[in-house]
Amino acid sequence: MKTLKLISCQRQSLAPVPLQTPNFSWRTPVSTPKLAPFKSYPLRQMFDQPSRFVALLFCSVFIALGVTSPSTAPAQPLSISDYSAIVRVENDALVPDYRTPWNAGRTSGGSGSGFLVGENQFLTNAHVVSDSRILYIKKVGDPKPYKARILHIAHDCDLAMLEVEDYSAFEGVKPLELGGIPQLNTTVIAVGYPVGGERISVTRGVVSRIDFRPYSHSAVDYHLTIQVDAAINPGNSGGPVLQDEKVVGVAFQGYSGAVAQNVGYMIPVPVIERFLKDVEDGSYDHYVDLALSEFNILNPAQRRALKLPNDGIGVMVANVNADGSASDALQVGDVLLEINGHPIFSNGFVDINGEQVNMNEIVERKFAGDVINLKILRDQQEKEIELTLKRFLPYLIQGKQYDKKPRYLVFAGLVFQPLDLNLYAAHSIDDMHVRYLFNYFVAEELYKDIEEPVVLTSVLPAAINTHLRGYAGSVVEEVNGYPIKKLSDLYDALNDDEARDYHVFKIAGQGRPIVLDASLVESAHDQILAEYKVPNDYSNE
C-alpha cells in the first residue's frame, strides 16, 4: 500500500477535515485517520484507501434537505420500553483470498446489530453482512438463532436489509420509526450488541457534528454522517441510534482509541431513507453522480477571466469524466451558476432551507434516470442544461469489493487478475505502471481505453515459466497481437484457435515480451493446475 500514500493519507491526527471545502479537498492529500467500521470482534482489517478521485462522485452534504428536524428544543433522553426490535446479527463469512483466487477463501465472521424497520425488514450495515455464508438474527431474551438472508445490500452507503426465514417469533414486535436529523448537542442513545458482554447495551451521548465524511466500507464513497460522543464500539454496527424513541441514525464507524476519543459516526436518516426508497422496486440501484469536478472561483482574476460579475456565484468545471452523466453536456471551463434553481456559490455550496450545503447534495438523493437542471455560462452565454443522472462505474476499481468471487485466469502457471483495490491490497505491487493505472484510472480517464487493467499477479513456478517470475506484478498490454482491455480479452487471445509456435505477452514497461512455447504449454498447463490445486484455469463471473 506504499503507493497509496502518494495520493492519500498520511496517518496523522484528525487535523484538517477535508470537507470544509469539499470540492477543493478532492485534489489535495486528505489526511484521514483510519476509520474502522464497527462490526464486531475480530475487527476487520481495514486498509487505508484514499478517496481523492472518487470523492467527487458522491459528494454532498445533506443537512436539512426536506428532512424535518425535530423540535428545536434540546431533546430529552429517551427510555425505550421495548428493545425487542433491536437484534443481534451474526454472520459467518467467507472472505476470498485474492492471492489464491481459485480457493473458496477463509472463513471469518463476527456479529453486529440491526433493527426492525418494517414487516420482516431488518436494517443493518452492509459491512456486518458482507461476504456472508450463513446469517443468523438473535432477538432480545431469546436464545434461538433465526436464520436470515440478505434482501438488499448497498456497499456504497454501508446499509443492508435482511429478512428472517421464520418471522413468527417477531410477530407483534413494533418496528422502529425513523426520525429526522437531530440538532447539535442533543442527547442520543446507541443501542446494540457491542463488545463487553453478551446482552444488549445502551450508551448515551450527544450529537457532536454533522458533516460529510468518507464511508470506509467501500473506501470511495462520501455521504452525510453524524458524529456522536456516545460510546460506539465494535458490535454496535448496524444498531440504531435513537432520540425521542425514533431512529436518527445507524451506528457504523469510528476511530480506534489511538486516533481519537469519543468519536463515533452514524448514518443519518436521509441516507437511510434514500436506501429504503431505492429498494422499494425490489432492487438496489446505487448512487448516481455528476461525474465531474468543479473548481472554486475565489480569485478575482478568475472571475474577470471567466467574465463573471462580482456576485460570488459560480464554480468552474475542471474535469468532466467521459461516460458520466455530464460528459456530453459540459466541458472544462464552463461555469456552473445554478443547480435545480439553487444559485451555486463560488465555494461550491448552495443554500437549501437556510443551510449551506455542497451543491452535490442536490444530486446525492436523486436516482438513476432523474433529471438535474443546470444553468451554466459558456463563452459568455448563459445556457440551461438538463442532465439525466446515471451511475458512474469506473471508480469502482478503486473501491473495496464484497460478495464477489475473485476473477482470474491461469495459463501455464501465470496468474492473471483484473486490477481493483482488493487485488491491489492483497498483492504488494510496486510496478509503476500498475500504480499509475490504479491511481489515475478515473482522474486521467484511463477507463476510456481500458475497461479493466489485467495484471500478471503471480507465477506458479514450473520449468516452463522459471525465467518469468520477475515479471509478476505487471500489466499485460497485448497477447498474441490482441490488445487486452479486460480479462475476457485475455481468454479470447489465448483461445482463438490460430496455430502459432509461441504465445507472446506484451508487458507494460518491459521491453521484452513474455514468450511461451505453444508446444510446451499444453502439458505443462494441466500439470501446474494439478500440482498447485487450481480447480479451474478461468473464472470470470
Place this chain on the structure above:
Amino acid sequence: MRLTLAPLLIIALGITTLLSTGPAAAQPSAETSLVRVNVTSQSYNFLRPWEKKAPSTRRGLGAVLEGEKVITTAELVANATYLELEMPDTGEKVTADIAGIDYEANLAVLTPDSDASDFLASRVPLEIASEATVGDTLEIWQIEDNGTPVATSVKIIKVDIGPYFLDSSYFLTYEVYGALQSRSGSFTLPVVKDGKLAGLLLGYSSDDQVSDVLASPIIERFLEELKKDEYTGFPHLGVNYAQTLDEQLRGYAGLNGHEGGVYITKVVKGSSADDAGLEVGDVLLKLGDYEIDSRGNYDHPLYGKINLSHIVRGGASTGDVIPIEILRDGKPLTLEATLKHKRPEDYLVDPYMFNRGPRFLTEGGLIFQELTLPYLKSWGGKWRTQAPFKLMYINANQEEFEENGRDKVVFLSQVLRTPSTLGYERLSHLIVTKVNDREINNIRDLDQALKSPIDGIHKIEFDSFPRMIFVDAEEAAAVNQQLLQLGIPELKRLD
C-alpha cells in the same frame, strides 16, 4: 654537556635528511604523494529553489599526479564553495581549483590556485597502475591526524561494473577484501598497487569487510579525455537489455543456433544506439570486438566475464565508431554506432545537477520549476515511494512525454499564499501545458509567455485538475516585488 651533544645532533639530522630525500624520491608513499582535500560544499534546496542549504565541510585525500595536479572523487568536491589542499605533514594549506570533473565517472582533477602553483613541487607524483585484476594485492593509503601514513593491504576478489557516485552510472569497479579502519574521517582514499595508483576507494562495508574501488583504467581514460580541447565525457550506448537465458525467448527471437546475445528492451532517444538504428526487439550478439553472452557479459582478456557496458564506457571515447552485430527478425545485421555522451541537461528530466541551482520562476507566489531527479530525491531516503507519483511516473517514462515536443517538464511546485494566489493555495505538482495560450516546453517559454498576459490576466493551464487558473498580471508583479523585500533573493533562474 653542550659539547658532547653537538655531534649527536648532527648525526641525527643527517639520518633524517637521508630518509626524507634519498630513497623517497624514487618510491612514492602515502607520506610523499598524497594531499588532504578540504571541501566546503553547499547544495541548492530544490524545494525552495532560490536558496542554498546550510554549508557543510568534508575532508578527503587526493593523489598527486604528474603535472602538479591532484586526483580525487567528484563526490568529494560536488557543490563545493571553497576548496583547499593541505600538506598532511606540515598542515600548510592552499586554495584549489577544479581543473576537470566528471560526476558520472566520479572523478575530479584539482590544481593549486595560481598564486601557489609550486605548492605540489615537493610531492612525488604517482603513476597510474593500468592493470590490476582478481587476486592482486592492493594497498589502501590513509593518513593519521598527526601526518603518519597508514597502509592497509587488501585483495581484489572481483572485477565488474558497479555504481560510482550516481545511481545511474556504472563503471569498472574492483571489489576488494580486507579489514579497514577509518583514520581521521577521510573521504576518498587512494588505492595503490606496487606504488602506483590503482584506484580510489568508493565505499567500505565493515560487515563483510568488502570495499569498492573506482578502477584505475577509468582514471587513465579520464585524464586522457581531459587533454582534449573539449571534454565530452564517457560515452554510452544508451540501451537496456534483457538476458536470454529463457530458451523460449531465445527460440522466439531466432537465437537457436547462436551462443549468446541479449534482447534489447529500450533504446534511449538521441543516444549512440538510437542514432545507429538499434531498435527494441533486436538481439545484440557482438559489440565491437566482443561476443556478448546470454547474460550480457563478454570475455575480457584480463578480468574474465564482465558486463558489456564496459566495452563502451570504459573502453572507448566519444567519437569512436563501434560495430554492433545484431539479429533482427531472425536475420543478422551489422550497425555502426558513433559513440557519444548524452549530457544531463539533454534529458527531459535532468538526472543530476551540481554546482548550479534548479531553473525556476516565481510569479505572484506561484512557484514553477523544471523537473529534475534531484527534486524528486528531495523527499529523502524514501523518495521512490514518497515523491509525487505523477512526477515519478514522468521521470520513469520520459520518452512518452518527450513526444509532445517538450524538452523540459515545467510544473507548479508550490503556491505561496499571496493576494494573487487566493483560492490556489493548496495546488502543487501540476504539470504546466500552456500559459497565455502559448505552449510551455521549458522555463524560458514560461518566462516569455508571462510577458503577454491576456487582457491583464495570466492564464495558466495544467494537464490535470483544476486545468486552468488565472492570475492578475499587475497584482502578480506587485507581489513579486514584495517577495523580494521579504527575502526571496531572486524571482527566477532561467539558466
